Amino acid sequence: MNSKKTTTKSGLSRRQFIRTSTLAGAATMGYSSTGFGQNLNHREALSKRKIRVVVQHDAHVVMQDCRKHFGADQASFDTFSEAVFSHMDDPQSQIDSICWDLNGASPGSVYPSGILPPVDNPLLKVWYKVDIDWIKELLKESRKRKLEAFWNYRISEVDGLAGGGLAKEKMSPLKAAHPDWLVPDTWWWQGMWNLASPGLREHKIEVLRELVTRYDFDGVQIDFSRHTPCLPIGQQWEMREHVTEFMQMVRLLLDESGKKRKHPILLAAKVPRNLEGCRIDGFDIKAWADKKLVDILTLGSRSIDVEVEAFRNLVGDQIQLQPCFDDHHATDGYRHQSIEFLRGVFANHWQRGADSVTTFNWSTGIPDAAKKVGSEIGPLSQQVAYQEIGAPASMVGKDKIFAIERRGGYPWSDGFFNHNHTSPLPAVLSQDKADILLPLHISDAPKATQSTHPKFTLRCILFGAKADDSFEFRINNTPLTTGVRDTEWKDAQIFSPKRQPTSGGKGLYKINPKQQLLRIDCLVPNNAWQQGLNQISIRLTSINKKPVQIEKLEAHLKY
Numbered sequence: 001m002n003s004k005k006t007t008t009k010s011g012l013s014r015r016q017f018i019r020t021s022t023l024a025g026a027a028t029m030g031y032s033s034t035g036f037g038q039n040l041n042h043r044e045a046l047s048k049r050k051i052r053v054v055v056q057h058d059a060h061v062v063m064q065d066c067r068k069h070f071g072a073d074q075a076s077f078d079t080f081s082e083a084v085f086s087h088m089d090d091p092q093s094q095i096d097s098i099c100w101d102l103n104g105a106s107p108g109s110v111y112p113s114g115i116l117p118p119v120d121n122p123l124l125k126v127w128y129k130v131d132i133d134w135i136k137e138l139l140k141e142s143r144k145r146k147l148e149a150f151w152n153y154r155i156s157e158v159d160g161l162a163g164g165g166l167a168k169e170k171m172s173p174l175k176a177a178h179p180d181w182l183v184p185d186t187w188w189w190q191g192m193w194n195l196a197s198p199g200l201r202e203h204k205i206e207v208l209r210e211l212v213t214r215y216d217f218d219g220v221q222i223d224f225s226r227h228t229p230c231l232p233i234g235q236q237w238e239m240r241e242h243v244t245e246f247m248q249m250v251r252l253l254l255d256e257s258g259k260k261r262k263h264p265i266l267l268a269a270k271v272p273r274n275l276e277g278c279r280i281d282g283f284d285i286k287a288w289a290d291k292k293l294v295d296i297l298t299l300g301s302r303s304i305d306v307e308v309e310a311f312r313n314l315v316g317d318q319i320q321l322q323p324c325f326d327d328h329h330a331t332d333g334y335r336h337q338s339i340e341f342l343r344g345v346f347a348n349h350w351q352r353g354a355d356s357v358t359t360f361n362w363s364t365g366i367p368d369a370a371k372k373v374g375s376e377i378g379p380l381s382q383q384v385a386y387q388e389i390g391a392p393a394s395m396v397g398k399d400k401i402f403a404i405e406r407r408g409g410y411p412w413s414d415g416f417f418n419h420n421h422t423s424p425l426p427a428v429l430s431q432d433k434a435d436i437l438l439p440l441h442i443s444d445a446p447k448a449t450q451s452t453h454p455k456f457t458l459r460c461i462l463f464g465a466k467a468d469d470s471f472e473f474r475i476n477n478t479p480l481t482t483g484v485r486d487t488e489w490k491d492a493q494i495f496s497p498k499r500q501p502t503s504g505g506k507g508l509y510k511i512n513p514k515q516q517l518l519r520i521d522c523l524v525p526n527n528a529w530q531q532g533l534n535q536i537s538i539r540l541t542s543i544n545k546k547p548v549q550i551e552k553l554e555a556h557l558k559y
Helices: 014-028 042-048 059-070 077-084 122-129 134-144 173-177 198-214 240-261 275-281 285-290 308-315 339-351 367-372 380-385
Strands: 053-057 095-100 148-154 219-223 266-271 296-299 320-326 357-360 400-403 427-429 436-442 455-463 471-475 481-489 517-524 532-540 548-558
Touching (some): 042 266, 053 148, 059 077, 095 134, 148 198, 148 266, 198 219, 219 240, 240 266, 240 285, 275 308, 308 320, 320 339, 339 357, 339 400, 339 436, 339 548, 400 436, 427 436, 471 517, 532 548
Parallel strands (some): 053 095, 095 148, 148 219, 219 266, 266 296, 320 357
Antiparallel strands (some): 400 548, 427 548, 436 532, 455 517, 455 548, 481 517
């Protein structure tokens, strides 16, 4: 499929034909060169889009679990479907939307395709033999439940094997045939897809055209979190116009398809958690907004500190913003946390101006459903979270934990996305350094209601501190009194002085009995903290020749 050699009956190259037909389609629908989607009532569709929780659902993993658990010949679609929808079928669920993330790490297609080779999956072959198109069926089940349904398109995925795992030895045939479509010398040995290549952009548009022609989705999400880079390393911002051009092509394609289907097909993009990260990775959010290319931005993936306000100031109310939290490749040191922690994460997203919130890599379903298909049973906190995190009112007056984000724990990209490189922790306190200043966002107000006054405890976890070390803590310049001092504190997700492990995997963290961390709790008076951004100041005031490292800093609100 070399676009440079393939020609149409008109004599145009495939590239010229796609570009000409796309622009012609834009002209017939009344689009200007800088404005897209004006005649498809996207603004009206967005104004009606009242979504609480979006689940980016990697149902391909559930399907693989079913195959392994039952065998391909015995794994019924109904059993699979019950597990996939079990969270949504909870009567108290606040889930309104599913972003179907179905292709996994496969280089082929999980649906009948004339462009991509089929995935060599025994279970899909069995389902196809009895006329079960699993994507069509999942869409039908979504409609029955009145759930919005998006397709998640991973822009630069790693290459997988049919039976699971990554292709670490055999090159993808498509990549072998098109080395000019690749960013070489990346973290992934086969290279990542390069959107600066016109041929690759055209290929991806053909794939998406076939998909939206075959299936009637409410929208498509272009997922840049899987993975960076998608432009030559070191030149991402310089070459950002290639990503913008690709987004224009997707916008026009969806508008063309939406016109035929007689409803707008919304376009979402999953981008880094702040504008600095978007710039580093080559995503020109302002250009996308000015050209009206996207309807929704999914912000971040594994980050708890998402700069919703900065995006809002840039794009206004023309684009909906939905922060995302991945609890598999979770933010460093905080995988599979309590419901109090999850409340803090999502309450902050709402307080900072989110239109909806997104989860990714959460449990297959409720424990009974996951067990039935052989899937990993996730923490119960996730099931409770789906009943609460979709509305700030559901979390009012309930205990919360707010944490400052840590760096590290994510090796699968070159660039900014997912690394949390700019996060404040860990931070080093030493005798020759001034105070460490740390920003802490708190969604709640000192008086959440007239009848409840939360008790606020500031908790600091330190590595390398001596039992008799002394510290000075302040919040918003108010000195705090030290309460609890635990010199034998343990935390299975802190590995100092060793390097932090990468996120994901089984995540079976074990307590090191020899670990010695210092936990300090300070009670914070109600008149010292505020809703929104707070500044924490920490100083080492005793003599310690070795540096002391701040591992975690948390606000615990108890009602």
